[in-house]
Amino acid sequence: MKITITKSDHSRINEIDFDNLQFGRIFSDHMFEMKYEDGKWIQGEIKPYGPITFEPSMMALHYGQAVFEGMKAYYADENTINLFRVKDHHQRLNNSAKRLCMPEIDEEVFITALEELMKADYKWIPKKHGQALYLRPVMFASEEYLAAKVAEEYRFYIITSPVGAYYSEGFNPVKLTTSESYVRAVKGGTGEAKAAGNYGGSFLPAQKAQKEGYTQVLWLDAIEHNYIEEVGTMNIFFLFDGKLVTPQLGGTVLPGITRRSVLSLAKEWGIDVQERKISIREIIETAENGSLKEVFGAGTAAVISPVGLIHHQGKTITLDQEKIGPFAKKMFDTITGIQYGKLNDSHNWVHSVKVG
Numbered sequence: 001m002k003i004t005i006t007k008s009d010h011s012r013i014n015e016i017d018f019d020n021l022q023f024g025r026i027f028s029d030h031m032f033e034m035k036y037e038d039g040k041w042i043q044g045e046i047k048p049y050g051p052i053t054f055e056p057s058m059m060a061l062h063y064g065q066a067v068f069e070g071m072k073a074y075y076a077d078e079n080t081i082n083l084f085r086v087k088d089h090h091q092r093l094n095n096s097a098k099r100l101c102m103p104e105i106d107e108e109v110f111i112t113a114l115e116e117l118m119k120a121d122y123k124w125i126p127k128k129h130g131q132a133l134y135l136r137p138v139m140f141a142s143e144e145y146l147a148a149k150v151a152e153e154y155r156f157y158i159i160t161s162p163v164g165a166y167y168s169e170g171f172n173p174v175k176l177t178t179s180e181s182y183v184r185a186v187k188g189g190t191g192e193a194k195a196a197g198n199y200g201g202s203f204l205p206a207q208k209a210q211k212e213g214y215t216q217v218l219w220l221d222a223i224e225h226n227y228i229e230e231v232g233t234m235n236i237f238f239l240f241d242g243k244l245v246t247p248q249l250g251g252t253v254l255p256g257i258t259r260r261s262v263l264s265l266a267k268e269w270g271i272d273v274q275e276r277k278i279s280i281r282e283i284i285e286t287a288e289n290g291s292l293k294e295v296f297g298a299g300t301a302a303v304i305s306p307v308g309l310i311h312h313q314g315k316t317i318t319l320d321q322e323k324i325g326p327f328a329k330k331m332f333d334t335i336t337g338i339q340y341g342k343l344n345d346s347h348n349w350v351h352s353v354k355v356g
């Protein structure tokens with residue numbers, strides 16, 4: 001597919017305070033758009049960021065056929081922008097699309113669209129270490145039809161947003177609570193897809209947790225309410241002596257790209273890595289007997305997020321991690337080092353785009 005490029009005639013970049021970036025509030029000058037009609041993707045174009053029009057009968061609004069991705073572009077030098085694990089994000093987008101009966105996108109189209117967008121908006125990639133350009137590919141049913149069925153028309157966009165350093169004021173451990181009344185996903189449902197509706201459904205329990213003073217919900221399995229799954233937008237890891245444990249995937253957990261990176265690196269460092277069922281009881285017991293050393297979340301936004309406290313049914317365990325544990329810190333430094341091109345990328349995780 002040939003991508004047409006229409007440049008914005010008025011850049012908004014001079015209005016932006018790059019030292020005070022709020023996550024997801026500011027959008028760069030351009031976006032990518034592509035339409036799906038008559039069984040194929042057509043009209044790939046880079047165009048000025050701006051409103052889109054649709055009719056109130058647009059099917060995504062009614063039946064929730066919408067999936068998305070969340071990834072980042074990092075400033076390496078004045079001619080080079082690094083995209084992290086772009087093929088994995090593409091694969092996950094297609095897996096999500098398949099689960100919701102939506103059309104897949106060619107890897108080449110996906111990567112070329114991102115490359116062209118980076119070239120059009122390279123000045124929007126913040127330069128300081130820790131900052132990045134957040135990339136949001138999104139696909140939704142655009143057909144206008146009030147019938148609960150698979151749509152025949154879709155739109156795909158990529159919009160981008162410069163974001164500040166997640167830890168500009170130092171690491172901030174999060175406080176998690178389990179939820180007694182709510183679940184995020186059930187086997188056979190849409191939990192492993194990055195489907196928009198999964199997030200809408202999690203807002204009420206998250207809001208309740210926040211009112212009680214917690215940062216996020218630590219989701220448990222929907223059947224036994226016993227096994228740990230993940231956190232709002234992060235996968236979770238538990239470090240014991242020489243052993244790193246994370247919940248197995250299996251349909252209810254989003255297969256995080258950061259999770260996969262953490263697992264690969266930990267294995268290379270000689271740690272015994274286990275993807276398995278892990279009960280909340282096991283975590284409470286090992287926290288109490290001192291064998292649980294570190295707990296951290298892993299996701300694109302924060303990369304690694306230390307957990308300082310877990311609450312479950314009236315019991316609270318605190319982790320002796322004032323800021324971040326040494327293992328989590330080493331993981332954070334290694335992954336971010338690779339992302340910004342400061343460390344050797346022996347896994348080929350970085351896709352560099354020449355913009356100069």
Ligand SMILES: Cc1ncc(COP(=O)(O)O)c(C=O)c1O
Nearest residue numbers: 233234235254256257258299300
């Ligand atoms: C529900 C959920 N789990 C885990 C993650 C972490 O995934 P990733 O590392 O690919 O950002 C995310 C973020 O995308 C998420 O939304």
